[in-house]
Amino acid sequence: MTQHDSGVTFGYLDEQTKRMIRRAVLKAVAIPGYQVPFAGREMPLPYGWGTGGIQVTASIIGPDDVLKVIDQGADDTTNAVSIRRFFRRVTGVRTTEHTTEATLIQTRHRIPETPLGPDQILIYQVPIPEPLRFMEARETETRRMHALADYGVMHVKLYEDISQYGRIAKAYDYPVMVNGRYVMAPSPIPKFDNPKMHDAPFLQLFGAGREKRIYAVPPHTSVVSLDFEDHPFEVQSWDRVCDLCGADDSYLDEVVTDDAGGRLFVCSDSDYCAGRRAAGHEGPAAASAAGAALSETMTAVSREADGEGTP
């Protein structure tokens, strides 16, 4: 554990602001899937880079929390590194890359493969909180549509996909119905992750900083991906396993390994992949040169005890 920068308040936000955000979080939990407007502040990281998630995390984090930050499922992506550093600096809390050790997990674009438990909170960074936005640009209209549960445009959009492409083309940020009442944007997670949200034992909080909205899915809440009886929702599947760890149940990223068409498919969840490899699992390309190089860049980032670095 590092000492938090005494020049700023614990969590950067002043106490009034934290209280305001906690009130918004409580309201969000009370009305699952409803987007609560909150007076988002300018954070020292840019809008669109996780300021909503950061403000939610900053408002609920305590000195005993253990924080994990992922982007694209990985702890070592630059923005995850940057956000983790920010919290180390302004809270001094312990950070981890191990999903099971974390009490708070801030994420962009993924839900970890390792199932979360009731003592964990997952905080999503959300770019566009409004699931109806690309059908209706006006906030005044979309709020009215939510109020009336008037989701016709969404069903029409999904139907048009089927008539045009033979399938629902939405592959990420796939809309869900929460608690049978509000259609909600799950943030740009692949639809592969949608089933993990349903009846989950953990609290899920969503922060959209630029759009100034907070919403939530409390534990054990129904989260149903929208579909049609004759076109049921289905998730991405691969006819291959992770090239490094051999997992056949994780979301795979495609990595271009050379300029001759070489590809590897590896777990996007770096902790999951590393854990499996540490337990002795091996994927088909684990021993290849590209596989070894990739494996090295993915594991050479043991950041638990590193210094603060340049702010």
Next chain:
Amino acid sequence: MYVAVKGGEAAIDAAHAQLADLRRGDRSVAALSLDQIRDQMALAVARVMAEGSLYDPDLAALALKQAWGDVAEAIFLVRAYRTTLPRLAATRPLDTARMVVRRRISATFKDLPGGQVLGPTFDYTHRLLDFALAAEDEPLAEPPPPAEAPLDPDMPRVTDILGADGLIEPESDPDADNPDAPVPDLTREPLTFPAGRAMRLQVLARGDEGFLLSLGYSSQRGHGGTHPFAGEIRMGEVEVEIIPEDLGFPVTIGTVTATECQMINQFQGSKTKPPQFTRGYGLVFGFNERKAMAMSLVDRALRAPDLGEPVVAPAQDEEFVLSHADVVEASGFVQHLKLPHYVDFQAELDSVRRMRRAAETGEGADS
């Protein structure tokens, strides 16, 4: 060729070090001091204060130095700093009629009480590069002689002169039904729609100058025209007052430099209102006429629904204008596209491949 996949801590540290090095530049050249920036780049400082919504010339100068002269980045730094400050009090409305005027012009009256005061302005300069300024030891210009007569302390606003005859709509209380209601505060409350004029003016006051300039310009070119006249533009120092709770009377806590613009616009009249002039208002920290004028054009354009005018152009569309006016929001979200999107791109790639396969085989894409 092996493609590196993921960046890490070391890369970030190295990037920061490179940035710091480039920002400082050639070490044989003297570093800029904050005094130099504050005094000699005062208009950049003013813009950072206005859009950063924090009046502090020294901090704005620091932000400009740290941001390597990138104004949007400096504004961002000031905004982020602002987040750490508690709200101590709300000031009384600035009384710009009591402004210590350095410049005051009207385009609607040749002369008026208080007179036209040209003051410091780029207007009427010829935009020729002045190579004398390039000399290392720039000759010290003589300070201008003091005015022959002191300015008239009574400098009524042009709109008040017109208002006395009822030719211009009265400036209505933003919340006329509830005059004692506190003014909404954009920095403490979320922006919701309809926003109302008080909130609108706050968004415009710290909105991106380039965006407002283009919108104002578009309204002049027929996209929601408002037939404006620059009724008055004034720039100078205004006192800022608060009423401390334990005192109960106003106390001046300082002065700010501000630029105010009152646009006067034609109005044909409606079922309920006689033909009269209407107002567009602009107020900006520091000396920034371009911004104040653009703001007042956009303010007036946004009043279209209140005045019963059809909303047909972007400049009249409250949601469109207010949602996209903030440079910190816009810059952040546009640039977030640099962040990795491997996961969602992978999902799209998968989706496109399936659809292409289906198109090739002529089968349904569900397989």
